[in-house]
Amino acid sequence: MTHPLFEKHRATLEGALGAIATRSYWSAFPEMPSPKLYGETAPDDGKRAFEAHLGKQFELGQPGQSGWHGGEASPYGIELGVSYPVCDPEVLIAAGLEAMKGWQAVGADGRTGICLEILDRLNKQSFELAHSVMMTTGQGWMMAFQAGAPHAQDRGLEAVAYAWREQSFVPAETVWEKPQGKNPPLVMKKHFQIVGRGIGLVIGCGTFPTWNTYPGLFAALSTGNAVIVKPHSNAILPAAITVRTIRAVLAENGIDPNLVSLCVTDKRATTQALATHPAVKSVDFTGGNVFGQWLIDNSRQAQVYAELAGVNNIVIDSTDSYKAMLGNLAFTLSLYSGQMCTTSQALFVPAGGIQTEDGPKSYDEFCADLAKAIERFLSKPEVAHAVLGAIQSADTAERIELANSGTLGKVVLASTALDNPEFPAAKVRTPVLLACDATDEKAYMEERFGPISFIVKVADTAAGIALSERVVSTHGALTAGVYSTRQDVIDAMTEATWRSKVALSINLTSGVFVNQSAAFSDYHGTGGNPAANASYADSAFVANRFRVIQRRYHA
Amino acid sequence: MTHPLFEKHRATLEGALGAIATRSYWSAFPEMPSPKLYGETAPDDGKRAFEAHLGKQFELGQPGQSGWHGGEASPYGIELGVSYPVCDPEVLIAAGLEAMKGWQAVGADGRTGICLEILDRLNKQSFELAHSVMMTTGQGWMMAFQAGAPHAQDRGLEAVAYAWREQSFVPAETVWEKPQGKNPPLVMKKHFQIVGRGIGLVIGCGTFPTWNTYPGLFAALSTGNAVIVKPHSNAILPAAITVRTIRAVLAENGIDPNLVSLCVTDKRATTQALATHPAVKSVDFTGGNVFGQWLIDNSRQAQVYAELAGVNNIVIDSTDSYKAMLGNLAFTLSLYSGQMCTTSQALFVPAGGIQTEDGPKSYDEFCADLAKAIERFLSKPEVAHAVLGAIQSADTAERIELANSGTLGKVVLASTALDNPEFPAAKVRTPVLLACDATDEKAYMEERFGPISFIVKVADTAAGIALSERVVSTHGALTAGVYSTRQDVIDAMTEATWRSKVALSINLTSGVFVNQSAAFSDYHGTGGNPAANASYADSAFVANRFRVIQRRYHA
Structure with missing residues (x-):
């Protein structure tokens, strides 16, 4: 009786669950930008899809739109010229909260199945995403492909796997039967409902707009929350492509697409207002210490998962x-x-x-x-x-x-x-x-x-x-x-x-480097020193993103 | 190769793990104060053990002691007259941090086994604990016995079970072997070490000095942390008995007993200094909103698990x-x-x-x-x-x-x-x-x-x-x-x-009441409204209390 998309992607989920249990090598998404793996036309199709965005308005169909904003400058010096919808954050929040009802109702298996479908669809867009990451961040092509697409997707999948594991531990219902000696037992029927906490705000960085965004995005989403993605002002396109695909998959599956939205703004005050909004219950942030510390000091209504500066x-x-x-x-x-x-x-x-x-x-x-x-x-x-x-x-x-x-x-x-x-x-x-x-x-x-x-x-x-x-x-x-x-x-x-x-x-001397971190095996950050208060990914990264609400009555 | 005490208590742990998975009725510790269950002499022995504390100095053998402090007033109007060691908090912190080395080295199975042994020993002291809870809190005898002893022990065991489950997911080591096409694979050996975060400060309340203390105490302890218990000024005795037993079991098992200590003070400033000490990484608190909010606002270096006021x-x-x-x-x-x-x-x-x-x-x-x-x-x-x-x-x-x-x-x-x-x-x-x-x-x-x-x-x-x-x-x-x-x-x-x-x-009409919460089945608090930011117990209550530190090298 599980969700059809959960069944469709069950093997992938089981692979991921096995990988996080052993933390040995595993990957769901091929890291080589090879036509043999992604399809003969995939490289050209992806390049064309990327180029088709340039100089255009990137439609997302979000509510509360008041205008357009762009201004990304490519480190490679090419003209990007994409503009994105500017939407009233209060409208995005209200729409996200409204969409959470249906997202809760589909259950942990439904949320997990739909997230796995989203990741699969994003994987099919790997070349488009890679070009968008390369041109907004300045990464070389191979890194942009690997870190920007399959490795980021793996990190998102890792978060979904952890989230599923924790949610799957919560029984939907139970019969509680307490012996009373010679008297009849006390019998209670109990139900346990997993509910999201509210809006998950995910604030992206300018260098790894997908790799550092997907863990928080998928952790918050798969545990029942609405998500607002606030990309770095210079790396919007990879986030916009991601959000559009998520919204499409949600809508195809009967979920209100406003569950996930993109918040583009050139005003720091808008981001600050979002981050301190009472409905925002988690903030995932990657970036500098100044704004990171501001979030930790001010987003007191939310759980803040922050990756900040360090001295490696x-x-x-x-x-x-x-x-x-x-x-x-x-x-x-x-x-x-x-x-x-x-x-x-x-x-x-x-x-x-x-x-x-x-x-x-x-x-x-x-x-x-x-x-x-x-x-x-x-x-x-x-x-x-x-x-x-x-x-x-x-x-x-x-x-x-x-x-x-x-x-x-x-x-x-x-x-x-x-x-x-x-x-x-x-x-x-x-x-x-x-x-x-x-x-x-x-x-x-x-x-x-x-x-x-x-x-x-x-x-x-x-x-x-x-x-x-x-x-x-x-x-x-x-x-x-x-x-x-x-x-x-x-x-x-x-x-x-x-x-x-x-x-x-x-003693690294061959093809593994201290600055590389492999999903499912290497914990990225420990959450135990000032560079990051959380790790990609572990149980702590997901367990506090949902709550269990029980009800009980005499049976 | 697991710890002998883990083996000794394996059936209890498995019972608890089964119970948190199904959340149906289960209990490790008999709730009836019956000589048949606790031993014919248990009621008298426990009463005498309680009475033996009255009017005496409660020796704990802790370092940094500067004097004695007591002053508990029994709601039943009897004279208590127990005094407890006053120790320099800095000395307790330093000693706790020092003791964490051996606690880390004994591993998750060793910590779990020793915590289970502690709970078993506390259970054998149930009558002594019940009298101490009754006389310091004003609870009736049956509640003092049940909530003060077996139910509190069950809640502690519940936290240990959650903590063990999360820790057991972290493999001690792995071999990571990444295929490289026609070339030999990349092979890395990786080790994953579970480390506690530092000092866990557990601040007790005046009404339920064990039931509300054991979850945080055992969650912090079993995940590798040192613990300082700061009891309510009017309900010290149950905490002192608990800490003495913990220290005895630790010492018997080759662990530095200073891992767990009691901090008694009549100065609010001492508690505040403790709660904001850089070495204190978690604070578990049950009590009023004023001090609870102070902790949330000021113990920024720590994760605060707070149960505050509410309007049920x-x-x-x-x-x-x-x-x-x-x-x-x-x-x-x-x-x-x-x-x-x-x-x-x-x-x-x-x-x-x-x-x-x-x-x-x-x-x-x-x-x-x-x-x-x-x-x-x-x-x-x-x-x-x-x-x-x-x-x-x-x-x-x-x-x-x-x-x-x-x-x-x-x-x-x-x-x-x-x-x-x-x-x-x-x-x-x-x-x-x-x-x-x-x-x-x-x-x-x-x-x-x-x-x-x-x-x-x-x-x-x-x-x-x-x-x-x-x-x-x-x-x-x-x-x-x-x-x-x-x-x-x-x-x-x-x-x-x-x-x-x-x-x-x-529609509660028979022998279950809205104010009762059964360990292993009822989540106490949801962590989702202002009355509590955490629940007894769930994965979120334990998962962020330890960190995983990895190391890797070419194999």
């Missing part, structure tokens, strides 16, 4: 694969020009240098060798452009200039501008590497988002581990790493991360 | 069992002199009266009949004393006087003082019933804790349902009820409770 770091003690380590670090620091919330910003290297299979390397040698590794890795323009993408914001470009000026530390490797022949107006910058002392805390101990990293000279490995723990505990981090051939060092770093509560990557 | 209410439309309904209501309003957070405060009765199997009853007739039912129910002194117990606080006694004065509404039944021959100094008061109009919101629309109830005249049943929804949404409630013979009324009330998020009892 790696302790480098020793290695038996020096070249491979440098290559791994070079990739990490270059990928999407370091514009990932998981990119390492500080490398803690002992003043006395490190041990390698080629003998000791001094601190200065390590600095020079890492700079060379980055230069070598980016020496082929086609590789460089594919990996670096473009600089997403003017603020990041300014931070690069500041780092290049040498005021934050000694410039070991300066950032340079590259010309992208395919996109002549693209802002492309290579990473800047700075050397500084552990005491220069003002330089490295705040997030400097972008391709800016510090090789921080620490007294010794133990000091590096202690500094890592302090940085994570006080400033937060989504990722930490350690390179060492000594088990006692790895153990000490492991215990430090238990206290500071950050995910640790150990 | 019942809509009375019609019945086919008038006498049984009145009897059920009379019991509810009398039990523990209404000093339960679940006692109904407002009965919404249509101005035009109600339909019964004996024909219509006017509003005034209903008022008079309910007053008579209460008088009749309490007419036998032995029944009255067993049910009413004594008045816990001077504030409650003052509220009764205020209600008796008629300034809050027309006095339908005045509260009277009864003499308890067994405890001549006991403050015993019967319930006061007031009649008022729905417009007299200032009278009935705030919690008036104690045996004070309002029969509120509403225009009609629909107005009563709407008023109930508004009261719950704006002022909160832990319980709501409805009496009606009409399915459409029951449906409308059901839907109202889905929106206002309160548990509903329908």
Whole structure:
């Protein structure tokens, strides 16, 4: 008697449930942008679908519309010119609350089935989404496809799986029969209704408009809430495509599409009013500390799930694969020009240098060798452009200039501008590497988002581990790493991360990188340090998004 | 390879896990204070154990002790004279954090097993605990035994079961093997460590010092946290007995007993400093709105699980069992002199009266009949004393006087003082019933804790349902009820409770009462209205109390 879409996607759900139980490798959505996997015409169809949006009004059919707003500027320098409906937030809220009735009535299996159908449909739009992510964020094509489409869909599915698991634990009804000795038992019939808490507000970021939006969106939606997506002002299109597809699938299945809407505004006050509205019961946010902290301080009526800034770091003690380590670090620091919330910003290297299979390397040698590794890795323009993408914001470009000026530390490797022949107006910058002392805390101990990293000279490995723990505990981090051939060092770093509560990557030298997090296996954020108060995804990410309302009577 | 105590108590855990999955009747701890169940000498042993505490210093062996503090005043008027260690909160915090290392290392199965052993040991102390609860709170003996001991133990076990279920979903390790087409797969070994978040502060209340303390205490403890119990200043003994037993079981099992400590203080500032300490990561609180709201506003570094005031209410439309309904209501309003957070405060009765199997009853007739039912129910002194117990606080006694004065509404039944021959100094008061109009919101629309109830005249049943929804949404409630013979009324009330998020009892006429909540089956609080931001117990109550820290490396 479950919902037909639940039955249709049961195998996918079971795969996801199995994956979150074992956290071994699994994926529902192919990550290769291959015509064999997505259909022969999919690449062209997707590109055309993306291009068809350009210069147009993006119709969503939402209530309360008063006008249009656009203004996205592509980091690749192409003209986008899409405009989106501007709708009265009060109307969107009222319509969302109204739509929750039908969404509650369809039950957890119905909500889960419909969410799985939505994800399946979004997967079919992966090329369209990838182009829209690439052109609004500046990601390279492969990252835009993978992180923007299948990996984001996997993260959404992961949230749906957690939400289903928790909801499925709540029995719809029970008979409660309490023995009374020799007397007849007390018998009560009880019903347990899962109800959403209200409006889930999901505030997107400018760099990963789907990957960082889908977990909160699908967690809130599948647990019975209405959702308003407030995209970053420069990455609206991927969110708009997503919301349009969601609304279409809802309507096809007899659910009021106003359950999910897009809120586009150029006024910070509108977002603030939304975030503090009594009907908004959850806020999912990815972005900077200033607005994130404002939300935590002011959205007191809601549960806030916030991913904020951090200072990701790696302790480098020793290695038996020096070249491979440098290559791994070079990739990490270059990928999407370091514009990932998981990119390492500080490398803690002992003043006395490190041990390698080629003998000791001094601190200065390590600095020079890492700079060379980055230069070598980016020496082929086609590789460089594919990996670096473009600089997403003017603020990041300014931070690069500041780092290049040498005021934050000694410039070991300066950032340079590259010309992208395919996109002549693209802002492309290579990473800047700075050397500084552990005491220069003002330089490295705040997030400097972008391709800016510090090789921080620490007294010794133990000091590096202690500094890592302090940085994570006080400033937060989504990722930490350690390179060492000594088990006692790895153990000490492991215990430090238990206290500071950050995910640790150990001795990465081949095709896995500290800044990568795989759905169903790697928890993204721990929720235990200042960089994020929640994790993608775990039970805590979903369990407080719904409530159980019981009723009981004598049977 | 699981912990021996996990194996010892496996059947109990499995029973609890089965019960939370079906939410049908189940209990681990016998609720009857019977020598057959607890041992022939248990009643006498327990009484002697309680009496042995009187007039003595209650040794706990905690660090940082600077003196002794007591001062509990028994509502039964007996001399208690117990004093408890006063310890420096900073020392308790440091010791708790230090003890967390070993608690983490013992693993989720070890923590679960040890918590189950603690509950088993507390169960063996049920008579001692019951006397201590009775004499500090003023509960009648049977309630003190049941709610104070086995029912509280069941609620603690429920929290342990939820916590175990969530923790058991986190695999200790995995091998992540990602196919790479024709190339060898990427293979990573990953470990997932469950770590507690820090100190769990559990602040008890004066009326249910174990029942309202054990859920948060065991939820925080079993998920890897240290716990500091801060009891109500007038109900320390039950908490002290509990903490002593916990510390003994911890020590017996190689865990630093300072993991759990008792914080006794007569300074509000000490509690406030504790609640805002950076190391305190969760606060469980039951009590009034003023301090509860202070905690929510100020304990920003912690997750606050708060049960606050509310205005529980019942809509009375019609019945086919008038006498049984009145009897059920009379019991509810009398039990523990209404000093339960679940006692109904407002009965919404249509101005035009109600339909019964004996024909219509006017509003005034209903008022008079309910007053008579209460008088009749309490007419036998032995029944009255067993049910009413004594008045816990001077504030409650003052509220009764205020209600008796008629300034809050027309006095339908005045509260009277009864003499308890067994405890001549006991403050015993019967319930006061007031009649008022729905417009007299200032009278009935705030919690008036104690045996004070309002029969509120509403225009009609629909107005009563709407008023109930508004009261719950704006002022909160832990319980709501409805009496009606009409399915459409029951449906409308059901839907109202889905929106206002309160548990509903329908047509209770026999041995189940709206103010009773059974562990493993009834959710206590929904977490969805102002009376409580969390529920005993559900996944949300436990899932955010621990974090998962992963590490990964090439395999």
